[in-house]
Amino acid sequence: MTDWTQKTEALNRLIRPLTFPIAVKLVESVDEFPEKTRRPSRDMGFKTNLCVGMTMARKYGWTVGITADDNACLIAAYTFGWSEPESETKKALTDFMIVMKYAANENAA
Known part of the structure; x- marks a missing residue:
């Protein structure tokens, strides 16, 4: 049994997560x-x-x-640089990020 298999079994036994743990990898190309x-x-x-x-x-x-071809979320599109928001939209998204406490200020948003 591999070390990762043992760790997975321990996590499942001790935590019993309701969903699979995931990782995110950013890639340059769909290839x-x-x-x-x-x-x-x-x-x-x-x-x-x-x-x-x-x-x-x-x-x-x-x-x-x-x-970008699979995405329907404006915030994700702007965050990943898949598109550039118009100034009105950018202001609204900045306000949203601050109100929701995702960002502390305009520079962080």
Whole structure:
């Protein structure tokens, strides 16, 4: 048994998580996605939010790859540089980030 297998068994025994633990890897190209990576737009026929993609990975144990083509979330699009917000939208998103306590101030947002 590998060290990782033992650690996984210990976590499952001691914590009993309701979902699979996940990791996030940022890649330069879809060519770097593992072979069986599920892409929402290609494999499921719809765009989705980044957080929903992560939930699919946690709930079903899938490897999910999301690019700008798969994404439906404006905040994720701006965060990852997939698109640039208009000034009104940028102000609204900055205010949202501050009100929700995701950022301490405009510079952090």
